[in-house]
Amino acid sequence: MPDSNLPSDAESRNLVTADRLHSAAIHLLRRLRRVDEATGLSAPKLSALSVLVFGGPVSLGGLAAAEQVRPPTITRLVRELEAAGLVTRRRDKDDKRVVRLTATEAGRRLLQRGRGRRVRLLAAWLELLCDSERVTIDRAVGALERLLENARSETGSDPGDGGE
């Protein structure tokens, strides 16, 4: 059964799981992108805005870290969000290099609306499943969140591959 001692069995199971998880994530996002765009914000912008709305004011670098992208990417994203009036930038008084980001009221509203639309579609899809499957997905997402959180330090652990 599920025990970590047998490398081949557990590993190959994880291999299949990982592969399908990867594929499912790709296809899910491709679907949702359309809805996100219909709301006027792309998925990355919605994601970044979400951090600002729920995570309070953060620095630009903090947002980049939270979104796991490089600073230039966040700079451009934030510039466009600011141009749309969804976030405000302020230089920190104590450290004038730092840019403090805050979501505006409009940003909060738009996030809720965008989220509402996306979620309405996703929820409609979830309706196609039975209750136990929904619970399973919900719990799996929780596990994934923890995984992504904890795996932060593990990213570099890449022993070479076995070649062939």
Place this chain on the structure above:
Amino acid sequence: MPDSNLPSDAESRNLVTADRLHSAAIHLLRRLRRVDEATGLSAPKLSALSVLVFGGPVSLGGLAAAEQVRPPTITRLVRELEAAGLVTRRRDKDDKRVVRLTATEAGRRLLQRGRGRRVRLLAAWLELLCDSERVTIDRAVGALERLLENARSETGSDPGDGGE
């Protein structure tokens, strides 16, 4: 759809699940992209190649449908995969408009290696979880696959939103 304006308990639960699922998918793929690139193939190419390796020979349009992208996107993807010697294109004898795609041996090998690397990382992450969580994720992925399959026809159901 269930009913009118009142956000019932089940609906708001789905809302939260959907939002977290979306976010988790974004972050998961951002992480994995680095590994995919390290293998020499991007995530979309790996995904397309995977369809060819496991799904047998398909037409270009069939691959586009499977990957849920538009034909031009697949055309470019396949051109690059072909240039890399990973897939072959053949005009169908019966219908000369159709392009039949097949993965080469090199393509199969490369897919397995790329998959191996990605999966090794993902499997290492999964090791951070307990067994029941892994099982949960595996089952959730299965449910998601069915969901994405069945939701194909539901994509267009987008009524306006109810403001806030």
Place this chain on the structure above:
DNA sequence: TATATTTAGTTAGCGCACCTAACTAGTTTG
């Protein structure tokens, strides 16, 4: 005090993925 180093963020420029619109070339239909 003056200079070197580090840190936060920006600008410039590249590649990739996705799209729509317009086209070519086969296939089916009237």
Place this chain on the structure above:
DNA sequence: CAAACTAGTTAGGTGCGCTAACTAAATATA
């Protein structure tokens, strides 16, 4: 055979992600 449809390609545009090179502010050092 001409008209309509279908499979795939080409052209052109947008957005996201990256690295490299830069400015400006803070800090460390002599």
